[in-house]
Amino acid sequence: DADVTQTPRNRITKTGKRIMLECSQTKGHDRMYWYRQDPGLGLRLIYYSFDVKDINKGEISDGYSVSRQAQAKFSLSLESAIPNQTALYFCATSAVSGTVSNNFGPGTRLTVT
Amino acid sequence: AQSVSQHNHHVILSEAASLELGCNYSYGGTVNLFWYVQYPGQHLQLLLKYFSGDPLVKGIKGFEAEFIKSKFSFNLRKPSVQWSDTAEYFCAVNPSGYSSASKIIFGSGTRLSIRP
Numbered sequence: 001d002a003d004v005t006q007t008p009r010n011r012i013t014k015t016g017k018r019i020m021l022e023c024s025q026t027k028g029h030d031r032m033y034w035y036r037q038d039p040g041l042g043l044r045l046i047y048y049s050f051d052v053k054d055i056n057k058g059e060i061s062d063g064y065s066v067s068r069q070a071q072a073k074f075s076l077s078l079e080s081a082i083p084n085q086t087a088l089y090f091c092a093t094s095a096v097s098g099t100v101s102n103n104f105g106p107g108t109r110l111t112v113t
Numbered sequence: 114a115q116s117v118s119q120h121n122h123h124v125i126l127s128e129a130a131s132l133e134l135g136c137n138y139s140y141g142g143t144v145n146l147f148w149y150v151q152y153p154g155q156h157l158q159l160l161l162k163y164f165s166g167d168p169l170v171k172g173i174k175g176f177e178a179e180f181i182k183s184k185f186s187f188n189l190r191k192p193s194v195q196w197s198d199t200a201e202y203f204c205a206v207n208p209s210g211y212s213s214a215s216k217i218i219f220g221s222g223t224r225l226s227i228r229p
Binding site: 004040041042043044045090102103104105106107 | 122156158
């Protein structure tokens with residue numbers, strides 16, 4: 001079974017709609033992240049969470065919000081989707097200490113029309 | 114501002130050719146360095162990482178990377194590529210001293226296409 005799962009895997013929505021992307025992990029990691037990937041731009045950090053009570057904005061948080069419902073769950077919401085939020089979204093986790101590297105989920109492809 | 118540059122946006126090679134993908138970063142302090150690979154339709158996977166010690170790092174699938182501090186570089190190499198290496202490759206940098214991975218900065222990626 002995958003360590004980091006994301007739902008949905010694909011979503012098409014209309015401008016102005018609210019949408020939530022969900023992420024769950026079984027790795028027991030405290031830290032969770034949301035990135036978006038755009039062609040030619042690599043990955044950019046949207047939000048990150050060190051634990052359930054700690055949420056931080058990343059590089060491009062405008063237009064997004066998050067909720068850390070439990071250690072294993074970290075949701076990303078687009079309150080009012082716009083076309084330039086069309087992208088591939090990745091959730092990732094990391095341990096508090098040690099490798100620092102991120103473990104990525106399979107991604108959610110979001111299209112806003 | 115800290116940044117990571119991958120100057121090769123798309124590299125096309127034949128099987129058995131040697132590979133070197135460039136990565137340069139801008140940060141004056143100590144860094145942790147990573148290469149990730151993303152196969153078509155899949156998520157990012159860690160290929161190799163450098164934290165300290167021997168600047169020549171061995172990763173999975175025959176990849177290696179060399180950290181050259183004086184050049185702020187961490188180039189990825191493989192002596193003989195295979196068709197299955199077709200993927201996108203991302204260099205990433207995490208300035209040491211930050212207590213979390215939140216400061217991982219990714220390059221824009223290099224798409225590698227291998228001709229059978």
